[in-house]
Amino acid sequence: MFASLTTRTFAFAALCVAAMLPLSAANAQQATELQITYDGAFQPSELRAPAGKPITVKVKNNTAKAMEFESKTLKVEKVIPSKGEAVVNVRAQKAGRYEFFDEFNEKARGNLVVE
């Protein structure tokens, strides 16, 4: 009973958020969505995204160890558990080449090319 009440409350709250979204989302920029997998190296090791738009990078860690997706120039870092997946949000960037790496294995490196 508690569970169903919680579910309904949540559904109602979600509905309210959804109803409010179009107003704010109309002005918000659509993020560029990228995907990358990690198996000790990044695949692909080079990502591309347009300048001036937020970027979301979905990182899938296929290894048996946790990794940390990090970029000093993009100002992001996120620990991703073994066999786990996470979305890393990157602010809109100017054109350039931004390096990222696995902080737990710094030999594993890649680049995000913003153009």
Ligand SMILES: [Cu+2]
């Ligand atoms: Cu770090």
